[in-house]
Amino acid sequence: MARTTPHHPPQLDSRPRYAQVAALLLDELHDGTIPPGERLPGERHLAAHFGVSRETVRQALEMLRRGGLVATDRRGSHATLPGRPVETPDSLTFPVGARSADPYAxxxxxxxxxxxxxxxxxxxxxxxxxxxxxxxxxxxxxxxxxxxxxxxxxxxxxxxxxxxxxxxxxxxxxxxxxxxxxxxxxxxxxxxxxxxxxxxxxxxxxxxxxxxxxxxxxxxxxxxxxxxxxxxxxxxxxxxxxxxxxx
Missing domain, CATH: 3.40.1410.10 (Chorismate lyase-like)
Incomplete structure (x- = not known):
């Protein structure tokens, strides 16, 4: 994840803490901080990132799973939002050379x-x-x-x-x-x-x-x-x- 400064959910927000964390995590999924299809960081990392307990993270992930925004398998949780993955400037787009230069292709x-x-x-x-x-x-x-x-x-x-x-x-x-x-x-x-x-x-x-x-x-x-x-x-x-x- 690009940002390392812990998020502290607004204290005046009336939603449960896990719902606030779910909303913050959803924002990061939408803005491409965590690209579609990629594995999410572990619970310990997310807990430190958002400044909450691991149990709160579990509840937030479960909320996103119920909404179909996160899927979990034996390898961990990953984002399922649609959208084009974020590419780094020096990345090679797979498969190299397969895409036409025509923007209407x-x-x-x-x-x-x-x-x-x-x-x-x-x-x-x-x-x-x-x-x-x-x-x-x-x-x-x-x-x-x-x-x-x-x-x-x-x-x-x-x-x-x-x-x-x-x-x-x-x-x-x-x-x-x-x-x-x-x-x-x-x-x-x-x-x-x-x-x-x-x-x-x-x-x-x-x-x-x-x-x-x-x-x-x-x-x-x-x-x-x-x-x-x-x-x-x-x-x-x-x-x-x-x-x-x-x-």
Whole structure:
């Protein structure tokens, strides 16, 4: 959480203390201090943050759960508010290069829990026929001149180390929208150093290319593999990266 100064609910507020804390926490969910889908800090942290007891925090979370604003599973509580996740200036939006530069392009992304393509299984060191989290992305411009599709398979290591990714297993039905824009941020926050290797080849004709991206961590463990196909006609395929200055 960005703010560390404890909140002290107004003493003149007639609502129970837990309801005041729930309202303050809801404000932070709305303003993006805690992005949608991300795990909330623990009860001890929230108690110190709001200057209340852990029991008051539990009651506040239960109030938000009843309202469908917070969900809790074995990995903790997380925000369920709709909205676009907040991105840090130096983040790489997942999947890199899949989004069209056309502001009117329509995109769709879903996840499934399935056996990945054979090439993906080999790259991720998965046992034969072992299912994993598979992300599918499609972006198309209204005039149909630019189509980009991406299929990503995540490794067992990624799902074990990155809580935000593992949480998607329970909703990987192939129908529910699942934008994982901050996947790489989640990996970095889990202590993983990301090494990207992209291979680009021509597909069928001069207007289509395939980008195969492999990402591994500092221990050479595979994290994900993505197949991105871009049919951009005569438009240039442009990758744009921004790296923050040192210090």
């Amino acid at each position: 329509v995109d769709r992304a879903t996840v499934t829990w399935e056996v990945p393509p054979l090439e993906h299984a080999r790259a991720l060191d998965l046992a034969p026929h072992r299912p994993t989290l598979v992300h599918r992305y499609r972006s198309a411009t209204p005039d149909g001149r630019s189509l980009r599709t991406a299929v990503t398979s995540f490794s067992a290591v990624a799902l074990a180390e990155v809580e935000e990714l593992a949480r998607y297993r329970d909703r990987a039905d192939g129908a529910t929208p699942a934008q994982l824009r901050r996947a790489y941020d989640w990996m970095r926050r889990a202590g993983l150093t990301l090494h990207h290797r992209d291979s680009i080849i021509q597909v069928g004709n001069a207007s289509s290319v395939r980008v195969t991206r492999r990402v591994h961590d500092q221990y050479a463990r595979p994290l994900e593999i993505t197949d991105l196909v871009v049919d951009a006609g005569r438009n240039a395929l442009v990758y744009e990266f921004t790296l923050p200055a040192a210090g």
